[in-house]
Amino acid sequence: MKIFRNISTWINSKRLLTLLLLLPLFCQAHERPEMADTFRSSGKIYVVLLVICTIFAGIILFLVFLERKIKKLERNQHNHKQ
Amino acid sequence: MRKSWWKILCVALLVYTIIGGLLFPVPALALIHESIRNLYFHVPMWFGMMTLFTVSLVYAIRYLRSGNLKDDIYSVQFVNIGLLFGALGLITGMEWANYTWGEPWSNDPKQLGAALSMLSYFAYLALRGAISDYDKRAKISAVYNIFAFALMIPFLWILPSLADSLHPGSGGNTGFNTYDLDNHMRMVFYPAVIGWILLGVWITSLTIRLNLIEKKDILNEDIS
Structure with missing residues (x-):
């Protein structure tokens, strides 16, 4: 009892x-889905961001230089015609 | 097209996409978790592909009306870069599917539709390669271009929404927009789509200009 x-x-x-x-x-x-909650806590995700931005900048610079080269070719062609 | 303001806009939008896409808040969902951020990179590839194919169709029709070989060069280069975007979309989709659906290729209707419409555009390039006469090649491939575009619409838009699809937003699955209650994702997604499309147009404009220089003899003959 x-x-x-x-x-x-x-x-x-x-x-x-x-x-x-x-x-x-x-x-x-x-029940809450597992997210990268501690993703930014160490601050090193910004390093990844920097790397991606660097690669992207490299690709864009390549495009800009390529465009310059094409512009030069176009100018030569134009002069050749005249 | 040679002005630089839209190229600067393109770079600015894509830098914003990369930073915002990695750091801005996203809805927490089961299975997908943080990979929902792929929305800013995988989906714009398809938007880019469809935009470039649409522009290619416009130039194909313009060629048929004018008979100017310049329009043919524009048309084929838009298909080339469109296929590049499509291939990237397919590969990134398979990478994403590997971690969320469990396997890279699950014969999902949208996957099959994308692959088939890309195949029909690869056939366009094969058809061009098979004809050596410039005018004949341009004319036949312009007609086929219209046909390939007409195939793409049911493959990408109609058939996947009729069948059960693993993709969000079709076959009874809810789209991501239903979870995006505070519109955080939209703030990155729309700029991302515009930025990637502009990048595609930029690359295409370069290949077009290179081709115009390369084929100047044929083009000059055409004019005279």
Whole structure:
């Protein structure tokens, strides 16, 4: 009988109530899709950003130089015609 | 086309896309997780391909009306760079699918449609390679270009939305726009699409100019 009384007091205790109330919160925390939440914490993601921007700048510079070369060819062709 | 303001705009939009695409907040979704950021890089490849193919169609029709070989050069170069964008879209899609759908190729209707419409444009290039007479080649390939474009529309837009697709936004799957409640993704996605399309047009304009110089003898004959 003592055990039952213990259990009933435990059930009635505030601790369990708060636990029950918080249960949806815990569940939600587990259901939330895993994202890269610590992705930016070390700050090193900015290094990756820098690398991508460098490669992109390289490609754009290549295009600009290529365009210059073509422009020169076009000018030569134009002079040749005259 | 030789003005530089739109090229500067293109670079600015793409730098914004890279920075915003990697750092701006995105909705948290199961399975996709952070890979949702691929939306800014994989999807604009298809927008770029379709834009370039559409411009190519316009020049094919212009060639048929005018008979000017210059329009033919424009048309074929837009297909070339469009295929480059399509190939990049296909490869990035397979890379993305490998980590979200479990395998790179799952015979998804949209994957098949994209591959088939690209094949029809590869056939365009093969057809051109098979004809040595310039005028005949230009005329036949311009007609085929219209046919290939007409094939692309059902392959990319109609058939995938009729069948069950793994792609978001078709076959009962919700599109990413339903999760993008605070429009954070749209703020990067639209500039990304414009920026990548402009880059495609830029590259195409360079290959066109190079081709015009290379084939100047034929073009001059054409004029005289």
